Amino acid sequence: MPKSLADFKYLSFDVVGTLIDFESGLTHCLKQIGTERGVDIDGEAALALYRKARYLPDVGLFPDDLVRVYLVIAPDLGLPAERALGERLRDSAKSWKAFPDSVQALAQLAKRYKLIAMTNAQRWAFECFSEELGNPFYQGFTADDTGTEKPDPAFFQHVFEFVQSEGSTKDDILHVAQSQYHDIGISRKLGMTNCWIERRHAQKGYGGTIEPENFTKPDFHFTSMAALADAVGEKSDA
Incomplete structure (x- = not known):
């Protein structure tokens, strides 16, 4: 059976491009x-x-x-x-500024889930981004912490080991990101459930993000963080 948004304990997030513009x-x-x-x-x-x-x-x-x-x-x-x-x-x-919907959406989602940041940025930059976003994260992983960058599976393994230390598994995580190349494709290969935030839905091309070799159809698909937060809210009210 397909998972519902209510089935997860954690939301893991790409930061740069998904939450930070x-x-x-x-x-x-x-x-x-x-x-x-x-x-x-x-x-x-x-x-x-x-x-x-x-x-x-x-x-x-x-x-x-x-x-x-x-x-x-x-x-x-x-x-x-x-x-x-x-x-x-x-x-x-x-x-750098957050997308207009990021702060409110994260605050709303943090009431239901543990939020994990997964960013290819260095720690010094992530601390600035986190503050801009209202410091919503339960845990954060950076390029400095992992010694690598997504889409390297080793980056994701650090997160899997973290949730395992809390008695959970990758099945308890919904990975949320805008980059098909860095996040959506590899998260699918690693057996995660994913959510594509299509930030450039009204624009052509991939902008500053590398184009993937193949498009991966996500498990969940929204064009904004606000839409994801609203969908979670609807599930909570049901």
Whole structure:
């Protein structure tokens, strides 16, 4: 039988792109730099360049890696390839905003579930993101904690071991994310139940997120966190 939203003890979340609007954060900073230099920056074009640069062989941990990424993409954007500007892009992560529905939805969901953050970001950035989101998480796992990034199964294994220490299993987790590549595909392969938050449902392409080789049909599908929270509320009232 298909699981109901009421069947889970934990909700695990991708953070950057699902809860935090990193695309707007990145493009806002790049457009600011562009304005100062008299250069008009196209947001979608910048995201396409970012996506390509982010996954080159010499990739580093995120968001520290944004310094390197900026130096790679700056010439194509018509911006100065200066390290100080790359550091500015990196540091902009400290002020990236939540999607408008994230804080309220998480607060509502935290009343029913234990919320676990699973982010490819480093711990310093996650602490900023968590504060922006109202510190809703029961537990958080970062690239620093796991030594890897999703979609590496090893990242997920850290979470499985954590819930096992509390007497639960991965069957008690609903994994919630916007990235087909980093989260939805691999969570299905690992036997998790998943929920796709299709943040770019009104936009073409994959923006700043790498395109998956194959599309994975999720177990649950919403276009916003608010819709997920509302669906959980309806189950609670039933």
